[in-house]
Amino acid sequence: MKPYDVKNCRLLAAKEIASGIFDFTVLCPEFAAMAAPGQFAHIYLPGHTLRRPISICGIDEKKGTLRFVFQIRGQGTEELARFAAGENLNILAPLGKGFPLELSRKTLLVGGGIGVPPLLGVAEQLKENAVAVLGFRSREAVILEEDFQKAGAKVLVATDDGSYGFHGLVTEMTEKEEFDAVYACGPLPMLRAAAALAEARAVPCFLSLEERMACGIGACLGCAVALRDGEGRQYYGHVCKDGPVFDARQVVL
């Protein structure tokens, strides 16, 4: 069986869940059967040379669907957001390495803004063993809080402006929390803080990264990311194939 493939997939539902943030449910039983939380899909947009990498937010193997929650970042994602239910999306998936899943391990999920969606799939697997600390700019930007709760996770929300939840950084809410691993996706300062937190607690840490990408499968070497090998030597790995999820000890942040 092919580890990834290209398929035309029916968009079943599309809605805007916050300003500029869209929630797509796509019918693709083959991908839903193969995909793992933290992997991504490479979506074709008519007239564009490069596909757009979108993280997988949810996997429903029974219904044969994948869920994508993405933000309009530029022309490509703006055009993607214009797709309506009933239309087909040409998708190359599932790609990359996702989060390692150890279901019995209490795991802290650290998410910021549009970095939150790839963590939901993990929470849906970990259920009560997930503690999600999610940061957003403001009340209006909060997404997926109820979805994490529904998954069974303990959810703590922080906002930059204090308009909802805790006023401050997500890592400041973790003092009383106990966990055996940290998984993070978000802006660089948040990833650094998550890695530092994991180091202080002496637990493993995995980070989901992004980079401008072309082929999506590891052939073109476009999406370089600075990594460190066992001896501390730096080299360039690639987000699409070696990641997007990396052991924090590997990553040069």
Next chain:
Amino acid sequence: MAELKVKVAGIEFENPLIAASGTFGFGKEYGELYPLSVLGGVSCKGITIRERPGNPPPRVTEVPGGMLNAVGLQNPGVDHFIREDLPWLSRQGTRIIANVAGNAPEDYCETVEKLNDTCIDMVELNISCPNVKQGGVQFGTTVEGVYGITGEVRKHCAKPLMVKLSPNVTDISEMAVAAESAGADAISMINTLTGMRIDIHSRRPVIRNNTGGYSGPGLLPIALRMVWQTFQKVKIPIVGLGGISTWQDAVEMLLAGATALQIGTVLFTNPYAPLEICEGLASYMEKNGVKSLKELTGGVRPW
């Protein structure tokens, strides 16, 4: 069934489509989608005498009509290629072209000598990578440079030798003539056109290397013009590339003067493009009574 076989420098390819260097790695990733034997050949990621780390990111960005890249010849070095990558690739039933880059003539010569004793079918001399300061393009932008490096490498290369030309020159056909007279068996053209984009908020170039190579459909008309001009000046076969995305583009490139074709950037848009282009070519041939692709090469009827 139409005959898609073509011959370049004495090497027969099952069909005219060759994966372009730098877009296809050493074949493994696309090999997950289809047998590589659907391609006439694979031109490997540019190989250097020693491992190269490549450029810092961002290395790629989309632009109208294509993309920019400045990967910077990241590769594991020729010894690793021969030991780790070639054994698998050589079992895939496709022709293998080793794209060779370097800093100095000695690097090129040493690299092609190591390849002499392997099963690769052809060497593609990369004197046109625009993304590294010393990646060979210094040899590729003057007639003397092209003549000199091609002649040097020719002495050390026991395989058919194809020279990949840069479009970032005043008259590419002069470079082709220089390569031919220095002993090249074929020309591949064109490499990427050097380009740039700037982020207006940060005022930084989008590509960390500041400039990058432009590839994609936008390149096709330029590549066609250059292949057409060069076809009139050289006798050795031309492998045409630059923006080929459809079977119609492929036919145009053959008519302009190409004997075989390379496709690259379109793979990122549609990984299955080689299969679709081959099918389209075969049906065009049948509909138009073309028995061999040779009949199309240079068949444009200029006004």
